[in-house]
Amino acid sequence: MRLVTLEDVRAAAAAIAPHVVRTPLLTFDSGLMIKPECLQPIGAFKQRGAVNALSRIPSEDRARGVVAYSSGNHAQAVAYAAKTLGMPAAIVVPENTPQLKIEATRAHGAEVFVVGITERESRAAELVEERGATLIPPFDHPDVIAGQGTIALEIVEDFPDVATILVPVSGGGLISGVAAAVKALRPDVRVIGVEPALAGDATASFAAGERVHWDAHDRARTCADGLRAEPSELTWAHIREHVDEFVTVSEDEIRDAVKQIARRTRVVAEPSGAVPVAAYLNRELQSGPAVAVVSGGNVEASLLASILG
Structure with missing residues (x-):
């Protein structure tokens, strides 16, 4: 199986440049920057x-x-x-x-x-x-993976001192692209996948060394509605090759992270986009300057009000 390369990601960056926002890095605290992909025109990195x-x-x-x-x-x-x-x-x-x-x-x-x-x-x-x-599947496609990997090119260029990149994981297209590009450019940077504990199938797969299936109804329990899919054979191959670690976070930790992102950066993150920040706040991760990819901000007003209230 052919994995996405740095050349694929660079070609994608040229193709998408007229149609996407080159999102900035924003300071969350002294140890963490966020990459707010919620600022894309559709409110998420998927663009x-x-x-x-x-x-x-x-x-x-x-x-x-x-x-x-x-x-x-x-x-x-x-x-x-x-x-x-x-x-x-x-x-x-x-x-x-x-x-x-x-x-x-x-x-x-x-x-x-x-x-x-x-x-x-x-x-x-x-x-x-x-x-x-x-x-056009949501993650199981090399061109989709390469497009998502352009996030990594921007992080490395804007923050050369980055030591860790935290990425939300669902089907795995985002972390596949980010990890493939980062490891080609900076093999020393750790790439950590983050999932809701209620949809932690990729974390279980990573621990087992092979894909572990969770029932779709079980994965649907999390409030992080964008993280209810499971990795494909293609994305799992990228994860196995390039990702350093996986962690999970609880529903309460996710909701608190949405609140903390709003208060500290004035950015609205949907629960799916907040999971990397939840991991930074609640898990013992390798030290060094970190970036959390806040993947989207498309959250229902009622849910956001209940979290921020």
Whole structure:
């Protein structure tokens, strides 16, 4: 299996540059900077991978459009990228997707299909077959992984003293891209994956040395709705090769991290984006300057109010 390379990530950076924000690093405290990917136009890092993947679709295939399945942020990213690049998009989301994310996806002009939480991939496959469209999965795709890895290029350039990068993990596309790029540029930098304890399948897999499956309904228990997927064979190969450590955090720790990020940096993070900061605040991690990738900020107003109140 071919893994994504630094050259792939650099090519992705050139392809997506006109369509994404080069997010800054913000000070959380003396030991931690945050990379607020919630400042992207769609409110999450997923825009990077989606734009890169769609930009590489051959011109003769673009009229038939794209199909994606997602718990929310990838849905918005593909819808945004399709609108930007002039392609129709059909997006399949599970029924537990926050309404905020469904409405945002429709606002970008995509068709949205809401299905049961175990049916999103099969429905997407049907749409691809019916329409002859191109499938853009949320993480199981080298172009998506390479696009997410552009975050690492920016971190290393902006913060040469970084010693540790903390990354939220769901399907593993983000940490795969970040780790592949970082280890090529700075093998000494530690890459740590962070998951909710209620969706800690990748952590269990890392400890076991092989992929461990958790039932989708079990993973759905966490408030971090963007972290309910599980790694694919492709992302697991990147994780096994490049990631140094995994930790999990509790629901209370995640909610407190959302609050701390808002108070200290004036940034709104969704629970999925706050998990790396929760790990920094509550786990004994290797010392040295750290960066937490705050992956998104698309949080329902009622949930945010309950956390900040």
